[in-house]
Amino acid sequence: MTTSNRPTVAIDELNPLASSVSGAPSILYLGPTTSARGDHEPKCFHDLLLDQVFFSITKDRGDYQLLPFFYDHLGGVDDIKFRHEVWGDLEEAALLDGIRAFASQMRDVHQRLSWSVKSTFVQHRRALRLDAADHYCSAVTNLANALGAANLKSRALLRYRDSLAAYASSIAFEQLASETRSLKDQLSQIRYCINLKGLHVRVVKYEGEADYGAEIEETFARFQQSVVKDYRRSISDWPDMNHVEAMIADRVALLFADIFSCLQSFCEHESDFLDDTVTLFEREIQFYLSYLDFIAPLKSQGLAFCLPDIQVESKEISAKETFDLALANKLALQGTPAVRNDFHLEGEERIIVISGPNQGGKTTFARTFGQIHYLASIGCPVPGRAAKLYLYDELFTHFGKEEDPTYHSGKLEDDLLRIRAVLNQATTNSIIIMNEIFASTTTQDALALGTKIIDKIISLDALCVVVSFIDELSLLGPSVISMTSTINPENPIERTFKIVRHPADGLAYALAIAEKYGLIYDTLRKRITS
Amino acid sequence: MKAHLMFRDKDFDLLQPLPPNETQLVHDLDLDTLLVAMAGADEFLRQVSRVALLNGLSNPEEIAYRQSVLADCASHSDVVREIYGLTVNALAEQHKMFWFNHRDNPSSMMFQSPKIIAMFIGFLRQLRKIADEHADSFVSEGWTTLFTTLKEELNDAYFVAVDDHLKQLNFRDGTLISARLSFGNTGIDYVLRDSRHTKQTWKERLGVGGRKSYSFDINPRDEAGGNALSTLMSKGVNSAANSLTQAADHLSNFFTMLRTELAFYVATLNLEKSLSLLNGPTCSPAAQPWSPALLRFSGLYDACLALRSQKGVVGNDTDADGKTVVIITGANSGGKSTFLRSVGIALLMMRTGMFVPAESFTASVCEGLFTHFVREEDTSMTSGKLDEELARMSDIADAITPKCFVLFNESFSATNEREGSEIARQVIQALIDSNVRAIVVTHLYDLAQWFYLNETESTLFLQAGRETDGGRSFKLTPGEPLSTSYGEDVYNRIGGW
Incomplete structure (x- = not known):
């Protein structure tokens, strides 16, 4: 069992609601006061879109400062x-x-x-x-x-x-x-009156005077002929008080001095x-409520959540009907349920290489793999009907980055430096997720460098998911398995978003997509000259 | 009165629509860096520069018009900055007078507009003075026309007439308003009358003979009573206030336009000064018609890179005359993206009528410039990377016309090389056959090789340099496309893992 050595942040610094020395028992942490709490967003959040997920979960609950709980692996x-x-x-x-x-x-x-x-x-x-x-x-x-x-x-x-x-x-x-x-x-039984004369206001106790507004309404009812503008203003619930109301209240307090001195002493001794x-x-x-509120609409779409089996020894992991929580949340707004996928690793299998048609859900699958492991590590239900998941020490992600004009030493070097940093920090208990590496280099370079990476991860014996268009990476040994995105053979443009265990077949159907965007030669020529 | 420093025959429209690929251009060519050098923290200079850069000209004659105005500005930068300062001050004065806060109320317009007009007239006098002193040494058509207009329209007789009107508008003897009775004896059709010939005589004031009169007072602390009088006044002066306010608006618009058009030249002078401090050469480009295809330059450098790093950067010499495609391959970190950006920025600056960051630059003027650069993985989850690239290409296809330029940077590399090459080939071929030209930075060897075998005549191939020890030179040289990008070099250089 590993213990996190993250710095501990005292709870009262994070939240004025919480007490500093509390005898009250926690419903989140088993141990008394030793619990560590996440003080910053884990690095994998952006790539896994967990930043979006936890933003959605906590956005209406800012006062509770829930993110430290969700950051706490x-x-x-x-x-x-x-x-x-x-x-x-x-x-x-x-x-x-x-x-x-x-x-x-x-x-x-x-x-x-x-x-x-x-x-x-x-x-x-x-x-x-x-x-x-x-x-x-x-x-x-x-x-x-x-x-x-x-x-x-x-x-x-x-x-x-x-x-x-x-x-x-x-x-x-x-x-x-x-x-x-x-x-x-x-207080609810007090009755008083104010008397306005020019700029003069008088406040008195109420003594049974009749309803003049009702009299006036009755008197003038006969002149009503047609619909006119309604000049009544809606009275807001905003608890503001202006200085006139305040001065009136002060006078009422003098009229009913007994009750108000009780109120004063109440406020003093019950401060x-x-x-x-x-x-x-x-x-x-709120940790529980916010998460339940977030997954409720997804459950009503038929998507399942489960409490996973947590493993620390075996790396034989699996999940059934799991899905990308960020994507599912977005699709739920449109009324479409997310596509669900299964995976499993057995024996010495550690590395999943995902290839196949683009727009086939490869990146989504890689994200899902990371998300459910993270969610499991904070004790939350995970997307899926059943899951056996590994309790890792660190989760590393490497997703393609945009070329930054301020960074002139080249994208490839930047990629390699970031990958080296990951490989040097990762241990045998880590999980590594790499998405579309070396997009900016030749196939030849991508294959050579990709092989060096997979070899290093094989020697670490860590769990890993790699998305790559280099098919050959899935053939590097018995610990590597191949999964591919699939297409509908009848209509190559339509995507199933299903990722299955299947040998890589090298078909990316890229031209079918180019056609969908009207970018093959004939179509494009017509578009430019029309 | 028109400024007409940006166009011979029309105003520069600061609110004109920007091209649909505005965001891409600014991002891909790092135009923000250029705009900072042009405008510093001045939001107005920045806005004018941005619109001018993004909505360039496609007619070499229009470009020449601006280039000659710019040349006058460069040789009289003190005078130009003085006039610009004057317009800025005039508009700042107007702002200080809370002009825009009073335009819903005719009474306050009646009071404010004459003051605004008087203020602007003061600045016009100064402008006339500058025109009298310096007009002779300006040679460009734009400047001579402006100075002539100022001298003719703002002659001394005109200033005298304006002063006379402004004096009358003080209403020292009160405001006279006519009205007729309407429903319930309330007033209607209020009209302001000239009170100069209807002064009350002493007899009338005493109520003996002559015009009879009665009067009443409103308690000075009666706010509601005061408001009622003010409403009456507003009705009366409505039409007069409108005329005065329109006059003030015309003046304000003239200063605004002059400021706007000068802002472009002031910003351009700023940029030239910044680059010259970095020893970056600049030249006035030779803007040529679209056909024949011309693109040749020497010492062309990425102005944004120079500004960002605050030092001179390596320039490139290239002769791509007669070529419709330039394909650049070769080493990573070899300056390919920088080269691409430098050409894009120069084409854009030339279109705008500015100088270019080069020792010499001759090129055909395009009708539009488009960029298609590799992007970060889309985090909105609507599509994968290739999908995103194709969607952006499709946006370009929607907007592009013949006689445009497209710059590709590592496009279509989100799939494997064979298929990426095929998509790119079809796209580029379709562009070229539609009279569009392209510069392509790519790792797709299959693509480069195809053009090498099939389009040798119309294509220029450039290589990012590689020295024998794996170190880089940042010069590009012509040469056959090579099949590797030296990924292993970089791997070894960083020490591997």
Whole structure:
């Protein structure tokens, strides 16, 4: 079992919501406080399009700072199992609904607290804070009830349930809840009037005066003849208060001094009612919720997700009906499910060389291979009906880079330097993914250099996927297998996007694609002169 | 009044549509570097330069018109920069007067427009003075026409007449507005009247005899009352304010156009200065008709590379007269892309009427320049790499016409060599047979070999240099295409793995 030696970032630096020294048990990490957390995006993210995936997953949840969790490759099988158990518990619909309701109420709490902090008017600030406390109390109670009613099996949620139950029955919490209820109730019964005279405003208690607006409406109803513009303005929910409203509120507070002095003392002694037990869970559960929300539309398209078998000894890996998560997410918007592929390696097989027609899904397959291994390493369900995956130490990618006009020493050298860096760092426990290497050189050079690369990876005995148009690379030994993209023989332009274990056959059908774009000689001539 | 420094007979349109391959050209030829040298941080100079570069001319005579204006600018750079500065200051003054904030309200237009006009007239006087002092030493058609126009249209009598009008617009005796009654006795058809001959007499003021009058006051702190008066005023002066504002607009447009057209020349002078500091030679190119095919130059270098690295770079000499295709093969890191970019930039600058970064340069003027350079793997997942290359080529096919130039850099190499060569051959052949010319940097040996065997007469073959120890020389030389790109050299140089 390898331990990550990534630098540890204290959680309170990442998230003001989280506590620095927390007695609350984590639902993401088995161990107490030793957990390492990712402080930067892994290098493979861009090539694997995991940057897009995790951007989509976390984009509406910026406040929770979830990316550090998703950047954190777990070192041990039991760490991964700890999360697998939680995914199992969350399959219970009633529990999941209860947790979602909790999350939503907590968002209301933070929103009100932040409005409260920003307000410059004292009565405005206090009312918002009381409202936040009200939402908080019901969030805690509801979560405790939901956990209590659920049939929990995971170590994470079982130990958390106990911790929350203790908090919810504490004197401090019960006192907060009863004071909040009482104050809310009293404030809601206050009635007052303002009297405007020129620039003069007077505030008084309400004493039963009749509804004049209704009288006026009745009086003038007879003049209505046709539809006229509606001058009523929609009143926004924006919790802003202007200085006039503030001065009125100050006068109301003087009229009802008893209630408002209670509110004042409430705000003073309950200045920080958020408990670590609650806020840590609030943030960590978003790891699960965000991922579930992301995969839900894909599942409804019939795409499967599974908890993979995690392997550390054997490199006999396999996956059934797996797919590219980034592509599937994009296609889901268009209503098309992504194409699914299978793969397996057995015995001494380590390296998959993918060749075949372009636009056949080769790059997508290479990305998929990397994505599912990464997802497995953070304890998430992976795309596919079933999967056995390897727990690697590092995942390296090398994808073709654009020629940069500022870089004048040549593209090939740049490629080779980057490849050397990968090969020198990779160990026997690494996974290496190379896509369309040496696109800018001759077949002769690409074959010679490609062979040098494969030879080096064979000697490392590492798992590897190589996409290349150099067929010969798939024949370099028993540890190398060939997979090819396939085409529909009836219509070479139509792609199946299926990648299958098959000897390389050298057919790229490039001209068929050129024809599709109207770029063969006759068509192109007509286009230029027309 | 027209500036007409960019065209003999029309204005330079800063908002004209740019060619559909704008993004590609800017990116592939690294035009941003060129634009920085032309404009520095000046966003306006940059915008003008960008539009001029991307929408070049295809007529050698139009190019010659600009080249002669540019020659005058080069020999009188102080005067040209002074006039440019004047236009910049005039427009900055206008901006300071918050002109654009007041144009929805006739009252404020009535108040502001005369001030704007007076301000511009001041700058016109200065411009006239410069014309009087320097016109004689300018020789180009563009400049002499402009100076003549200034002297004729801005004569002394004209300035006197303008001053007279501006004085009257002070309304020292109040604004007189006529109106008629409409529904509910409210006013309508408000018209501003001349008040100079209707001054109130002392008798009227006292209410004894003559024209009878009544008056009332609005409390100065009554904001709503003030607003109502202002609305009435606006209705009254509507038409007059419109005329004044249009006059101010015309003046503003003249200064804007003069500034725009001068900006191109100022930016070009800036670039020439930057290159001369790097000892980079420049010359006025000989722009020739499309046929016969002409392309020959000496000491041509990549101006962007020189600017970026802040030192002189190796120039190339080539004679491709009579050739419709140039195919460049050979060593990696051998300066092929640099060469390609240098030709592209020079063709573009020539089309614009600028100098070119070379010792000498003669070429046919094309009607459009296109680039097809290798790109990074598409991250939007809509297509694979070859698909992306073909889609870009198809975009070019949509936009291209005969008499255009296409620069290919490692195109169609995302598939294997045999098929990449075949696609490229069909594309290039179709282009050439349609009277398009191409420069092709390629690793596709099959492609180069095919042209060598079948199109020897019309094709020039260039080699990126290779020295015996595997080190590179960055000069390109004519020669038969070679079958390797020396990948192993690079492998050995970096020490392998």
